[in-house]
Every structure is written in structure tokens, then in C-alpha cells.
């Protein structure tokens with residue numbers, strides 16, 4: 001079993017438990033359910049730099065990235081840096097995140113927030129909304145075309161943006177549909193952890209222009225972005241490069257200033 005299969009299996013058990021503890025009617029009563037969401041896709045279309053900055057404490061590929069920071073400081077720092085949106089890992093077991101992290105980020109900034117999660121059930125979309133997300137991630141590698149359709153349409157009905165993540169041509173072909181806003185190419189293979197920017201370059205021509213193109217993972221310098229922009233990418237998801245420093249907000253500020261020079 002590869003790591004992605006393991007994560008997905010654990011996630012199914014976790015979601016089944018959560019469903020028993022917190023009924024959907026309770027999620028729907030969250031004050032955040034009434035909140036007007038902010039569109040990340042729109043922000044990216046209007047931005048020069050297109051940075052989506054991530055809060056990530058650890059990952060299966062890197063173990064600990066940063067265990068000392070607090071989400072509030074990171075969210076405020078990213079907002080001050082002028083990023084287009086913030087991604088918050090909410091998986092606990094493999095990434096050290098939580099829905100509480102999402103809630104804290106929501107209370108700390110007004111950036112569009114992406115719930116970075118392994119979504120396998122509509123219930124998680126209600127959670128995303130109830131804890132203040134604006135955007136959800138759907139990972140093509142763990143979903144069927146029917147699930148992608150069902151989850152993305154449900155997300156749209158909740159006024160959430162949808163970022164669909166692919167890693168190869170096959171995943172891309174099965175996923176193209178009008179209920180998606182952004183197509184993300186993950187430069188990291190979630191099954192082997194190999195990282196290559198070539199993945200973004202190769203898949204770029206196959207992505208229809210109606211979607212905002214996002215390149216994800218393994219971006220550690222300005223040169224990578226300059227290299228990817230000619231391929232039509234308007235969004236760049238960066239985690240470790242900022243999170244490994246003592247002050248992710250300051251790192252993002254420096255990065256964006258250089259990029260917009």
C-alpha cells in the first residue's frame with residue numbers, strides 16, 4: 001500500500017467517527033455558515049505574483065517543518081505579505097494540522113482560505129464551510145470522476161471555490177468539468193514524493209484556458225516562478241519554503257517583493 005492509500009484509508013475511518021460525533025445539522029448552525037466567501041480564483045486572476053502560502057507543520061515526506069509557530073502569527077504575516085490566499089493543512093495524523101487551525105486562521109485574517117485536506121466525503125465540505133474555508137481541494141488521484149463531479153457541485157452550492165489537483169495526464173482527462181475553478185498541478189508525486197517542476201510544464205498545454213492554473217509544491221525560489229509563468233500559471237502554492245523559516249510572513253514578504261520588482 002502506498003502512502004496515499006494509507007492516508008485515504010485512515011481518512012475514511014476518521015470521517016466516519018467525526019460524523020457520529022458532530023451531526024451535519026450542527027455544522028450548518030456555525031455562524032461561519034452565513035459568511036460571504038472570498039474567491040481565490042478571482043484574486044489569482046488579478047494578481048501579479050499569485051502566491052498561495054501554506055501553513056504546514058510537518059509532512060510525511062519531510063517530517064517536522066516547523067513545530068513552534070502559531071497559526072495566528074503565520075496568517076497575519078501572510079496577509080501582510082500580500083499573498084492571494086492561504087492554505088491550511090487540516091489533516092492531523094500526517095501533517096499535524098486541525099480544523100482548529102483553520103478556525104484560528106479565519107479569525108486572524110481576511111484572506112481566502114483553502115482547506116488543505118484529503119476530501120473523500122461531502123461531510124468534509126460542510127466542515128470546511130463551518131470552520132471558515134473559502135476554497136476546497138479535490139485530489140484526482142483519490143477520487144472517481146463521479147465523486148469529483150458530486151463534490152465540486154456540492155462545494156459550488158456552498159459558494160466555495162474548487163481547486164482540483166492532478167499529477168498526470170490521466171487524472172487531468174478524467175477531471176475536466178465546469179464545476180471546477182482552478183486546476184492545480186502537483187509537482188510532488190503523492191505516492192513516491194518525487195518532485196519535479198517538469199510536471200507543471202508538461203501538463204500546462206492540456207489544461208483548458210477557462211481554469212486558473214496553479215502549480216503546487218517544490219517551489220523554493222523566484223526563478224521557479226519565472227520559469228512557470230510562460231506556461232500560463234497564475235497561482236503558485238508554496239509551503240515548506242516559507243514554513244521552514246522562523247518568520248513565514250517575513251519570508252513571503254521578501255519573496256513577493258523580489259517577484260514584483
Ligand SMILES: O=P(O)(O)OC[C@@H](O)[C@@H](O)c1c[nH]c2ccccc12
Pocket residue numbers: 054056116117139165186216217218219237238239240241
Ligand atoms: O511544501 P511545498 O513543497 O511548497 O508544497 C506545498 C503544497 O503544494 C503541498 O503541501 C501539497 C500539495 N498538494 C497536497 C495534498 C495534500 C497535502 C499536501 C499537499
